[in-house]
Amino acid sequence: MILVTAATGTIGRPLVARLSARGVPVRALTRTPATASFPDGVQVCGTAEPDLHQVDALVLNLAGVGGDPSALLDAARAAGVRRIVTVSSLVVTEDGEETGEGSTAALHRELEAAVEAAAPEWTHLRPGGFAANALQWVPQLAAGDVVRGPHALARTSPVHEADLAAVAVRALLGDELLGRTPRLTGPQVLTTAEQVAILGRVLGRPLRHEEISPEAALRGMLAANPWIPEQALASMLRYLGSTVGGDVPATDEVRRILGRPARTFAEWAADHADAFRPAGA
Numbered sequence: 001m002i003l004v005t006a007a008t009g010t011i012g013r014p015l016v017a018r019l020s021a022r023g024v025p026v027r028a029l030t031r032t033p034a035t036a037s038f039p040d041g042v043q044v045c046g047t048a049e050p051d052l053h054q055v056d057a058l059v060l061n062l063a064g065v066g067g068d069p070s071a072l073l074d075a076a077r078a079a080g081v082r083r084i085v086t087v088s089s090l091v092v093t094e095d096g097e098e099t100g101e102g103s104t105a106a107l108h109r110e111l112e113a114a115v116e117a118a119a120p121e122w123t124h125l126r127p128g129g130f131a132a133n134a135l136q137w138v139p140q141l142a143a144g145d146v147v148r149g150p151h152a153l154a155r156t157s158p159v160h161e162a163d164l165a166a167v168a169v170r171a172l173l174g175d176e177l178l179g180r181t182p183r184l185t186g187p188q189v190l191t192t193a194e195q196v197a198i199l200g201r202v203l204g205r206p207l208r209h210e211e212i213s214p215e216a217a218l219r220g221m222l223a224a225n226p227w228i229p230e231q232a233l234a235s236m237l238r239y240l241g242s243t244v245g246g247d248v249p250a251t252d253e254v255r256r257i258l259g260r261p262a263r264t265f266a267e268w269a270a271d272h273a274d275a276f277r278p279a280g281a
């Protein structure tokens with residue numbers, strides 16, 4: 001049995017679907033077990049009382065444990081869970097001033113260390129920025145053609161959640177990723193403004209990015225991610241700012257692990273175009 005935390009989330013949904021389609025027993029953890037819907041055969045369990053009975057492996061996502069993995073890791077250790085696949089972050093590999101105490105990098109480093117102390121087998125997935133972060137633009141784009149956000153020229157290599165879910169399946173079901181820390185990105189380095197333009201081309205709309213101050217952006221990020229400490233979000237924003245004109249990796253790990261190229265941001269936009277279209281259009 002595989003337990004998936006944040007099962008209704010960005011990676012959780014496609015991961016549960018993939019495992020379930022392969023006939024792997026899955027238990028999905030959510031705060032709303034009574035109403036969340038999953039494929040037939042998936043067991044559903046509330047975050048308040050995670051059921052680790054017969055769980056061999058779990059996928060640990062900080063969002064799905066409200067930012068604090070300690071209770072679930074204690075329970076996993078007590079239940080003898082053998083394998084943990086961590087949703088960590090590419091920022092743990094960075095060094096520099098935005099990686100100290102309280103930073104997003106430190107948060108994920110602590111998570112990785114806690115996982116290693118809790119289970120004999122582990123893989124830490126270290127994704128870069130999710131392509132799906134663009135879904136935060138949906139409300140703005142319902143109102144017009146402008147995306148307002150911080151750092152128009154911040155550079156990331158947006159990664160498609162379907163690729164992350166496919167790599168997570170490998171880490172759960174095979175042994176080749178044990179003890180490894182793959183750095184998972186999309187195939188191209190893009191500025192935020194370039195992502196907006198690509199999305200516009202896919203949607204057939206003249207979208208543009210308008211920069212707002214990091215302070216204004218921080219307020220929005222805090223409202224959207226109440227479980228992430230303000231200090232960590234602020235460090236993430238400063239890190240994004242530091243990528244402007246900087247050297248940002250687009251790794252080859254997705255292709256190496258899956259044997260095919262990572263999906264592009266344009267593919268992501270095409271896969272999610274309906275989310276940006278008014279209902280009924």
Ligand SMILES: NC(=O)c1ccc[n+]([C@@H]2O[C@H](COP(=O)([O-])OP(=O)(O)OC[C@H]3O[C@@H](n4cnc5c(N)ncnc54)[C@H](OP(=O)(O)O)[C@@H]3O)[C@@H](O)[C@H]2O)c1
Nearest residue numbers: 006008009010030031062063064066088089127128129130
């Ligand atoms: N976003 C990025 O660019 C990025 C990049 C690198 C790494 N990461 C890592 O990926 C993680 C998840 O990213 P994400 O923002 O896309 O989130 P996500 O995986 O989509 O997870 C959101 C899910 O977490 C659950 N959740 C939310 N608040 C919760 C709470 N207080 N207690 C318990 N469950 C809660 C919700 O499920 P229910 O409503 O069903 O309970 C929600 O569906 C981050 O924490 C980070 O560690 C993200």
